[in-house]
Amino acid sequence: MIGDGGSVPDGEVDGLGERELLDLYRSLILLRKYDERSLVYHRQGRIGTYAIFWGHEAMQAGAAHALADEDWIFPAYRESAIGLLRGIPVSTVLSWWRGHPAGWWNPADYNVASICVPIGTQVPHAAGFAWGKKLKGEPTVALVFFGDGATSEGSFHEGATFAGVMRAPLVLFCNNNQWAISTPLSAQTAAPTLADKAIGYGMPGVRVDGTDVLAVYEATREAVERARAGDGPTFVEAVTYRAMPHATADDPSPYIDPERVEEAKRNECVGRYEGYLRRLGVLTEAQVDEVKDWALELMREGIQQAEAEPEPDVSLVFEHAYAEPWAALRADLAELRRILGG
Amino acid sequence: MAERFLVEAVNDALHVEMERDETVLVMGEDVGRVGGVFRATAGLRDRFGADRCVDTPLAEAGIMGAAVGLCMAGWRPVCELQYDAFSYPALDQLINHVGRYRWRTGGAMDFPLVVRMPYGGGVRAPELHDDSPETYYVHTPGVKVAIPATPADAKGLLTAAIRDPDPVVVLEPKLVYRTARGEVPEGEHVVPLGEARLVREGDDLTIVAYGAMVGVAEGAADRLADRASVEVLDVRTLKPLDEEALLASAAKTGRVVIVQEAPRTAGYGAELAAVLAEKAILDLRGPVIRVTGYDVPYPYWKLEDAYMPSVERVVDAATRLLEF
Numbered sequence: 076m077i078g079d080g081g082s083v084p085d086g087e088v089d090g091l092g093e094r095e096l097l098d099l100y101r102s103l104i105l106l107r108k109y110d111e112r113s114l115v116y117h118r119q120g121r122i123g124t125y126a127i128f129w130g131h132e133a134m135q136a137g138a139a140h141a142l143a144d145e146d147w148i149f150p151a152y153r154e155s156a157i158g159l160l161r162g163i164p165v166s167t168v169l170s171w172w173r174g175h176p177a178g179w180w181n182p183a184d185y186n187v188a189s190i191c192v193p194i195g196t197q198v199p200h201a202a203g204f205a206w207g208k209k210l211k212g213e214p215t216v217a218l219v220f221f222g223d224g225a226t227s228e229g230s231f232h233e234g235a236t237f238a239g240v241m242r243a244p245l246v247l248f249c250n251n252n253q254w255a256i257s258t259p260l261s262a263q264t265a266a267p268t269l270a271d272k273a274i275g276y277g278m279p280g281v282r283v284d285g286t287d288v289l290a291v292y293e294a295t296r297e298a299v300e301r302a303r304a305g306d307g308p309t310f311v312e313a314v315t316y317r318a319m320p321h322a323t324a325d326d327p328s329p330y331i332d333p334e335r336v337e338e339a340k341r342n343e344c345v346g347r348y349e350g351y352l353r354r355l356g357v358l359t360e361a362q363v364d365e366v367k368d369w370a371l372e373l374m375r376e377g378i379q380q381a382e383a384e385p386e387p388d389v390s391l392v393f394e395h396a397y398a399e400p401w402a403a404l405r406a407d408l409a410e411l412r413r414i415l416g417g
Numbered sequence: 418m419a420e421r422f423l424v425e426a427v428n429d430a431l432h433v434e435m436e437r438d439e440t441v442l443v444m445g446e447d448v449g450r451v452g453g454v455f456r457a458t459a460g461l462r463d464r465f466g467a468d469r470c471v472d473t474p475l476a477e478a479g480i481m482g483a484a485v486g487l488c489m490a491g492w493r494p495v496c497e498l499q500y501d502a503f504s505y506p507a508l509d510q511l512i513n514h515v516g517r518y519r520w521r522t523g524g525a526m527d528f529p530l531v532v533r534m535p536y537g538g539g540v541r542a543p544e545l546h547d548d549s550p551e552t553y554y555v556h557t558p559g560v561k562v563a564i565p566a567t568p569a570d571a572k573g574l575l576t577a578a579i580r581d582p583d584p585v586v587v588l589e590p591k592l593v594y595r596t597a598r599g600e601v602p603e604g605e606h607v608v609p610l611g612e613a614r615l616v617r618e619g620d621d622l623t624i625v626a627y628g629a630m631v632g633v634a635e636g637a638a639d640r641l642a643d644r645a646s647v648e649v650l651d652v653r654t655l656k657p658l659d660e661e662a663l664l665a666s667a668a669k670t671g672r673v674v675i676v677q678e679a680p681r682t683a684g685y686g687a688e689l690a691a692v693l694a695e696k697a698i699l700d701l702r703g704p705v706i707r708v709t710g711y712d713v714p715y716p717y718w719k720l721e722d723a724y725m726p727s728v729e730r731v732v733d734a735a736t737r738l739l740e741f
């Protein structure tokens with residue numbers, strides 16, 4: 076969809092007017108700023124270990140924008156900040172990475188499920204949710220994010236199988252950044268493409284350039300339309316190359332290909348889209364500054380709010396695992412308070 | 418002898434055993450190219466090749482199930498599961514096959530596989546990098562379970578596990594991977610499975626622990642030193658348990674505090690307490706007291722210090738018992 080400003084011409088996407096194009100830009104910048112600032116906050120010791128998603132913004136924003144507000148998103152840790160596009164406060168997501176219970180949210184408030192850490196295990200949740208909505212006759216669609224590595228997990232396979240059999244209104248969105256920590260895609264699967272896997276689950280599989288936010292948007296929108304029309308799930312494989320460490324604790328130098336990293340950085344998705352909008356003449360210098368300042372300000376406020384959270388009370392250790400903590404748990408809390416107090 | 422960190426001792430054991438026995442094969446997520454996310458398998462791929470130090474697909478049930486087949490094909494697989502909580506997809510294979518296959522062949526076939534994983538909390542990590550899942554493994558018939566607390570034991574127990582004809586799960590306390598440092602014998606070093614380690618002798622009270630909680634037990638013993646002479650027993654092998662060492666210590670001091678990081682209910686401490694109730698009741702001068710994690714999900718890390726058994730909690734329990 077997005078050309079190179081030279082020999083490869085720009086395409087167009089139906090239904091995206093100037094306003095929608097700029098909204099998409101705002102989302103990309105918000106995610107980019109979140110990610111860049113988070114890395115800084117990590118280095119400053121203000122958040123803990125953090126899973127960097129630099130270069131993945133087009134997949135996240137492109138997919139999210141193709142959904143209606145009532146549609147649900149099931150993120151993995153790589154999409155930890157996807158909720159920002161649905162109104163989850165910056166401070167909430169930062170709190171999650173600060174190991175603070177203020178990082179909890181009610182999925183039903185934002186139609187965004189909790190951040191999922193065990194690989195692939197959110198796929199059956201999303202399949203069950205989409206199926207459940209269909210059973211109730213509601214038009215809701217679900218979209219689940221997962222990585223290339225996740226497609227090796229049993230949970231992915233079982234979730235995709237369910238989605239296919241139940242004809243669940245689900246988009247299985249694979250962030251194929253070609254690495255699972257240090258394991259390259261070539262060691263992950265013998266399939267020529269991940270989209271090829273879709274056929275085994277009885278659903279269409281499509282493959283898009285994950286650095287082209289418009290291509291991601293278009294492919295996801297088609298999948299969402301199919302789901303809403305009752306035609307079942309779609310597997311979307313969005314391809315990029317992970318240009319950053321897996322997370323702040325990772326040093327990729329022993330395994331990554333530095334040339335591919337440089338190429339991925341040159342071709343990164345936010346800059347690509349910015350160039351496109353400029354060529355189209357819908358983005359001015361003043362707008363760029365305004366959007367970036369807005370995003371930076373949100374981050375500043377967000378980290379301040381997160382840091383202003385009082386230290387969590389120890390009672391939170393015992394709350395929420397059960398609707399009604401019973402006597403033994405209350406006694407544990409009382410004993411712990413006595414010991415900590417004395 | 419060289420001074421090593423605990424994780425380096427694991428690495429040393431793998432080098433020595435792979436050198437000694439060419440059927441030993443290391444497999445797991447990210448164990449090869451990068452040498453494991455904790456570098457426990459660093460250097461193995463360069464030394465022994467990509468066929469004997471294998472980066473597997475991201476599939477724990479696949480790792481565990483394939484290890485069963487590799488055993489049948491004549492290998493001794495040492496599987497790394499990347500973290501405690503990510504071992505759960507492998508439980509189906511572990512419970513239904515790893516622990517039963519020898520039995521199912523009437524004892525005709527050995528399944529000499531090892532599963533090793535970092536476990537436990539206190540490392541300020543995001544959700545699900547902190548679990549203490551030993552009970553699931555201990556509860557599985559047909560597998561043995563070991564947990565080292567020192568570098569020398571990390572090497573010796575892993576070596577014993579690799580040479581053992583039965584499946585052995587070795588849980589490594591990640592909290593002390595790079596803080597526990599000590600002398601580790603060079604070359605081959607075996608610590609037999611089923612033998613506890615008397616960490617320090619005492620007369621008034623025994624603290625029983627394993628893994629990262631041994632350090633907490635020692636801290637509590639220090640704190641109590643002016644009031645009581647405290648014995649510390651490191652279980653080291655959870656299954657088979659060294660009952661003799663446990664009962665001897667209980668008979669000597671008459672007071673036992675058990676420390677375990679995992680949630681309390683039906684945790685390993687309950688097993689130790691049951692053994693004491695069955696076989697040492699007349700030696701005891703007071704109740705067996707457990708200091709454990711709580712029966713709730715492991716909390717986000719701002720709260721983890723409150724969840725983990727602390728020196729203060731162990732001292733509190735010991736004091737109650739001494740004053741019983």
Ligand SMILES: Cc1ncc(C[n+]2csc(CCOP(=O)(O)OP(=O)(O)O)c2C)c(N)n1
Binds near residue numbers: 226256
């Ligand atoms: C069940 C499970 N096994 C292992 C891990 C440890 N782990 C965390 S991220 C990761 C790699 C995931 O790769 P991929 O699915 O491609 O997603 P990406 O990180 O590239 O977004 C692994 C193995 C985990 N979180 N869950």
Ligand SMILES: [Mg+2]
Binds near residue numbers: 223252256
């Ligand atoms: Mg990946």
